[in-house]
Amino acid sequence: MTDGQNTPTLASPAAPGSPPAKLICRGLWKLFGADAERFLERTGGDPSAQQIADAGLIGAVRDADLEVGEGEVFVIMGLSGSGKSTIVRCLSRLIEPTAGELVFEGADLRRADARQLTEIRRHKMGMVFQHFALLPHLSVLGNVAFPLEIQGVARGEREARAMEMIDLVGLSGRETYFPSELSGGQQQRVGIARSLAVKPEIWFLDEPFSALDPLIRREMQDEFLRLQRVLHKTIVFITHDFDEAIRLADRIAIMKDGEIVQIGTPEEVVTAPATQYVAEFTRDVPRAKVMSVRALMTPGDGAGTEGTVPADARVNEVAHEVVHGRKPVAVVDDAGAVIGRLERAPVVDVLAPGGPEPAPATAAAAS
């Protein structure tokens, strides 16, 4: 809960005990327009929105700080024009940042020259695009093998690897098809397989499911979660869909007008929105889906309880048991030790908000 209280622009350090950061970005700026670098120097590296507008520049990313931990799904969420697409392109240096620091696997990414950058992209980065960006003249197999072909991997080897990936995303049997013969969902599966073919250390997904129909989108999200359970990649995922962010994220960064307004776990963002803007998104999110048992429990021993629930479970997963039980349930941590108890009342409050007393966290944030 403490993380959620952070001031908006401060980086949220990864929670204690979490894996080391794979990608760190500090004080990242991207201003579009003439002489942006000189302007930034002149204004002491921290111009206000008004100053930027007066200089005729566009502040696509303003002073962004974030850390992506090893094996973490880090979602950057924002509406169109919030700078989320620019920031992910800055992280891979598809767009050159105006200022700031980028550390990838402990090395300064901004210092890499063109050749080193090519090597990093060839072997350590994968990217999935909103409109798939498949090459129309290549078959599914050719598309998936393409990044390996560029590296000069021998035909037999790269095709074997590509077949493996095609199999992973469930497109076996369609490897001779061309992109124009596939549905949108299938095309994006090809895009995913292609980006995974080089076994990337970091995986960028730029609104991968935004161009798909709602039903297919849902299916692809499930597919994504399944893949991540198998692969444990370090992921930067861009979306404009708050529900998608909540569903997929370990942590979410919410962007508005080029600034990161809040970084936190879905639970933190929903229960303690940092600004009115974030609260607008979270208002309709069913809290039971994001809040953990840990947040509602009363710390203590297991006296007078019946049954146990894990502390990291979502409230909606245990709601039935708690509401229908005769006694409170004990809350246990990963090791199985009892760390507290869960009463019926707070669970009911979360399940059916809008009673006489609003949930305290929301009230605090709204004030």
Add this chain to the structure above:
Amino acid sequence: MTALSDAGLPARPRLLRPAGLLPWAGALAVLAALWLAGGQAGWLNSYPDAWILPLRDWVSEAMRWLVKDASFGLFTFKELTRAFAGLLDLPLQICLILLSRGFAVPLGGDAGLLIPPLSWLGVTGALVWAAWRVGDAKLAGLVAGCFGYLAVFGQWNSAMVTLSSILVAVPVGILGGAALGILGYRSRAAERALTPVLDLMQTVPVFAYLVPVLFLFGFGPVSAMIATIIYAMPPMVRVTMLALRSVPAEVLEFGRMAGCSRRQMLWKVLLPSARHSLMVGVNQVIMLSLNMVIIASMIGAGGLGHDVLTSLRRLQIGDGLEAGVAITVLAISLDRLSQAIANRTSTPVHLQADQSYAVRHATWLGIVAILAGTYLLAFFLPALRSYPDWLTLDTGPLFDDLVQWINVHAYSVLDAVKSWLLIHVLIPFKRLLVEAPWPGVALLLAVAGWRIGGVRLGLTVALLTVFIAVTGNWEKAMVSAYLCGISVVLAMAIGVPIGVAAAANERVHRIAQNTVDTLQTLPSFVYLIPVVMLFQVGDFSAMIAITAYALAPAVRYTDHGLRGVSSEVIEAARMSGCRPWQLLWKVRLPLALPEIMLGVNQTIMMALSMLVITALVGTRDLGQEVYIALTRADTGLGLVAGVCVAFLAIIADRLIGAWSHKRKQELGLA
């Protein structure tokens, strides 16, 4: 109450305000005043000879220096051009040997072994086979019919000479155009340098650069080919730049993320992604090369173009028509074939690993087999070597008789129509334009440019107009403007109603579309043949030919513009109770007008390009100047007159383009 609501309304549209009309009125007043004053000051009516800038002499001098004296130290300019010509001559000779004349191996003395060219049946068969493989039975039938025509009507040999130069010019044009296009795509500076050159290239009449080509490379098939390449290449450059630009940004980003090098990016990502658009350029190069066939024969191309030109000069209508149709069928079959190949690249073929080599390469193997088989057979069956004379048809006498019949029986009627139009429409309009004081016209055009597109456009238009006057081409340019203007009006008067009908009715649309497509594959010269047949030479024939040639865009753009009006607007109009006519007049035509004006623009461009060709039928305008320059090999005269024609085109293009753009923005369409 009314005062309040009035205050809330936006100001009246700019054009309706008196202030907006003032510059127009002023310019017209100045024009009228100058006209009246013209009686006193002769320089107002016709540009004085003494003021003419001897630009054409300077150009001619420069050319002479280039050819005679210019040197790069190790070699002279002339040697450079000759070397270049030699480079192109080699593949041309190979094609000619294969297709047309064979090869004589000198064996000493009088004896020589003649290695014959490919069999006519073999060439036809190979193309039909290819057509069937890349297209369908219908396409194969079309190709068979087209090449059958060439054989049956005795055009085979000429057609093969023409085909040879096309076979060399087209690949060179495609590769050169693509290379320049890639350069323009990669470098902003290169693009900025290329764009105005391309603009000028596409508006300068072909004849204008025939002259310098003739001067530099001499008279012969290679010069003709170079002129063809220069003519056919610009669209390829443009298409390449556009095609590469329109590759989605994400695909480029993907290429970078995959770690492509510059070369991999170009060959493995950009060009393949853009290949479908690039094929449009390839098709354009083929069509334009064929369009050049007749014109190129003026500097020695030979083949079908030469046949048309000679019979046109001798007024042998039948022969000219046969050769003209031969060019057309060649154009149609190559056009359809290249389109079929383009479509094939977009429909995937699933290659099966277990297919044998022969199955996968059936198209090429078939072509080789047919050519080789017929070639060998022809040693035993001479009829396969060259199409037997006794089987050819000749329609020449038939047409000559027909012309004679028309001249005897319909002369009085045709002549009456022609005379009436000449006396009451053509000549008065011509006098109006020629006698208008040139500073007044320049001012009026400048004001038009200023009002439509701002100060910069106004100045551009004024400068271009003054250039025409200063180089001493004012009167000739006005004759061009008159011929072109009247033809454009005529073409629009015929074309717009057809377009309206086509937009309203699916069947008319299909027929119009097909007709227009066919009309646009005809080389421009072909239009002259029937016109001369009926009306002899002169302004009137030129007008008819220009109108016929320029009709296609009028129909196409009207149809397209009307169809482009959003269906929601039409439904809204229907629901407010519009009758069909009201719908057309009050909703669809106003909304489609910007698009239709682009059609007018295209019509003018086509009219101007036809203008120079009609010089052959005896007009007295800029086109004639260019033509005269060609016969005299006078580079300065040809280039300056050609540039003047281009400037006329650019003035019309910029004015109409700016208006259409502005109007579209006002309508919220752009």
